[in-house]
Amino acid sequence: MKRAVIISGGKIQTDFALAFLRTQTWDYVIGADKGVIFCHKNQIMPTHIVGDFDSAGETEYEYFQKNTDVPIKRLNPVKDYTDTDVALRLALELGAEEITILGGTGARIDHTAANVRILFLALQKGVRAYLLDEHNKMWLTDHAVSIKKEEQFGKYLSLFAMGGAVKDLTLQGVFYPLDHYLLEGMDPLCVSNEITEEACRINFSEGVLLVIESKD
Structure with a gap:
């Protein structure tokens, strides 16, 4: 690669x-x-x-x-x-x-x-x-991803919708889980989450997510 x-x-x-x-x-x-x-x-x-x-x-x-x-x-x-x-x-x-x-x-x-x-x-x-x-590692994804806790850049995990709503957002393995949530472009709900299991799973059916792994 x-x-x-x-x-x-x-x-x-x-x-x-x-x-x-x-x-x-x-x-x-x-x-x-x-x-x-x-x-x-x-x-x-x-x-x-x-x-x-x-x-x-x-x-x-x-x-x-x-x-x-x-x-x-x-x-x-x-x-x-x-x-x-x-x-x-x-x-x-x-x-x-x-x-x-x-x-x-x-x-x-x-x-x-x-x-x-x-x-x-x-x-x-x-x-x-x-x-x-x-302090930050930022990237975009348009499909489901997993992040291993041992490989994450920092303690915190934040997600933002980019260019339109993210549909059916489901978060597993985190302190604040979600189940088929509609994340609108101006919605800050998914800031400062934390991975609590060996890996977190981020699933959604449509849209683009800005993923921010951060630490103080």
């Missing part, structure tokens, strides 16, 4: 990110705009670089341009898509079957919200994509 990591320009907790990167094997490492600063500072060699570099990263951009043969796609700052969006599309074009985005969350809530929504691009291709930081 081809795996890609996108290092974007949001908040990155260095120790967490480096530990995560070093314990994984990546086919593609894509530096997106300000994310190239993190790559350069921590001696991470991207396989690809994209961005308009309007916010930061011009020095690092020039370093990778002059001293490496890494393919660089420089974007016009006046564009319809964010740098992270373009990076995700590139990962899909490269054939990635699993994608993790670091630096996709942070102080800019508007960018975080946009990055949650671009996960749909991967979902439509049948590719699992994650937004990951030291």
Whole structure:
């Protein structure tokens, strides 16, 4: 399975990110705009670089341009898509079957919200994509899934309907179970649940769920 990591320009907790990167094997490492600063500072060699570099990263951009043969796609700052969006599309074009985005969350809530929504691009291709930081792991699913307690990212499990209602939502193996519940788009009912058995089971007949595994 081809795996890609996108290092974007949001908040990155260095120790967490480096530990995560070093314990994984990546086919593609894509530096997106300000994310190239993190790559350069921590001696991470991207396989690809994209961005308009309007916010930061011009020095690092020039370093990778002059001293490496890494393919660089420089974007016009006046564009319809964010740098992270373009990076995700590139990962899909490269054939990635699993994608993790670091630096996709942070102080800019508007960018975080946009990055949650671009996960749909991967979902439509049948590719699992994650937004990951030291406190949260976020992903989308359009079908039933199970999450093992020993493998969950954090203590808490939250679910939100995306792009319409989720029908017949049934939760088993959690502190707050549900049985064929209609989860509407603005319904916050499924926040801060906890897995109580070896695995939780999430079933539904229609819709898309945003799954957030989180910890304090």
